[in-house]
Amino acid sequence: MGRWARRPGRRAAGAGVFFAAGAAATAATVAVLAGASHVAAYVPLPGVLFLVAAVLAAVGAGLVRHPGEEGRALLRVLSRWWVLAGAVLIAVSVWGTTAVLLSLADTAPDAAKRVELRLDAVKTGLTVGAGAAGLVALLLGVRRQWLGERTQAHQEYDAAEKRVTELYIGATGQLGHDRAAVRLAGLYALERVAQDNPEHRQTVVDVICGYLRMPPRPGPAEPPEDAPETDPITDPQELQVRVTAQWILGEHLRWSGSEPVPPAPFWSGIDLDLTGAWLVKLDLGDCRMRRAGFGGAVFEGAARFEGAVFAERAVFGGAAFTGEAVFRHATFEGAAFFDTATFRTAPAFWEARARIVPGTRRSWPEGWGEAADDGSGVAELIRGGSLPVPRAP
Structure with a gap:
């Protein structure tokens, strides 16, 4: 809900006050018909009840029509x-x-x-x-x-x-500056903007994802001898910027199942669009996403999604995992597509779960499938599951 969204609780409270006003007016009418006496000298009981009804009606009208802290009145x-x-x-x-x-x-x-x-x-x-x-x-x-x-x-x-x-x-x-330190400062500034302004969080995440989708900046023509073997064409400083961007996403999407309430840095209802991105040792363990798009992405090093929750849609079609792909204890609430994804090592989906929703299409990595429905509405992923593996349209 946005900052200026109308709170439905005020309408419910207003309706309750209106009901009380009607009850007071009814009681006043009954008192008049019954010939009730005065509460005190020159203070008739019906008059007091009618006054209470009028005040309650005014309060109820204010609750129903006034937008409160989160609404703008026309x-x-x-x-x-x-x-x-x-x-x-x-x-x-x-x-x-x-x-x-x-x-x-x-x-x-x-x-x-x-x-x-x-x-x-x-x-x-x-x-x-x-x-x-x-x-x-x-x-x-x-x-x-x-x-x-x-x-x-x-x-x-x-x-x-x-x-x-x-x-x-x-x-x-x-983020477009030539110096890596300035780009890092831009990332942290965006993080602060999103943390302080929930209505801008998705926009900030979209900007960070857009930066990660851009091709990495090339490194020196002749990299030094101690340069990492996995990214010989990447500027080491640019690598730090991209790793920081990934860390910001993971830090604010992480909510461990052992925590009864979300932590303060958690951003709810976020979509990730990292289609075709170049990602280095991505760690989204225990993160919760609404929609996640990793189609065609390249995962350098280990990609960790342990305990992650994909609320609506998870797309990994055409992704390339050059290291470990860990999806243990992950939960797929909606559609999931891993068609044409390639894995250098066998992916780990042990104890991962998929909610059984009629009409939901999913495609799992080769050798993995959903176990038979045990009546709980949630199927565990196992080697060679009993359900057929549909292909994405």
Whole structure:
């Protein structure tokens, strides 16, 4: 859910308050019909109940319509109909109060007393009208205060978004720098942006994955004698940058099954698109991904996916594993494709599991398949499983 998403809990709370307001109004009506007495002098019980119902109704309306901390309310211009309604309220309050009091004044037996009561009725009516006008002015003041707070909140949000955008643009620009140290700084800056702003995490991950998908920078024409044998064409400093990018992805996608709650650095609901990437000793053990695309990727050294969880789709078709490929205890919740993937050593899928979902297509490495369904809804991967191995379309 995004920052400005409306919280459904407020609507549920508002509905509950509305229900309570209806119950109070019903109780007030019953009290009127039953002829309930006053709670105190000049404090009738039905009046108290009706007042409680009105307050609860106002609170319920605020809960249902107000977006709260995570929502933006649409600004509505004050309509002339509301101005007219305020004027009508003032006029009706004056007329209604005066009419009631004048009717009561007419019941006085003495003519002089009737005149005095009539004058008092007019004065009281005008006082009530002034009070109604004050109420309208109070409502306008509340609206003015709300508009001021809303403007302040929007200014703070825009300032925060501008700062994040500037950090993001600066960090992505650093990734194209010739110096490896500057590229490393760009990666760490992107990590900070994503950690502090959950709504930008997928974008940051996409940028990091895009960097890893680019061909590695070539190293010196004649590499030194102590250069690693697995990457003779790669700049050693560039290798450090790419390993750091991989570490950032693993650090923020890792949530071990032994932890009851996700750790603070964990980023949920992330998609990885590392199609055709060149990856060095990739370690995504205990990581949780929504969709993972490694089609055509080259894994230099060991590739570790122990305990990883692929929530929707895992694509390894055409990938080349030059070292160990470890998928022990991995969980495949959705589709999984390993067709045409090549392995220098035998892949390890011991105790890996695949959730049995009707209609889900999967293709496993040669020699591996899903065991027969034991009724648990989860099939363990075994050598030469009993289920056929479908090919990806």
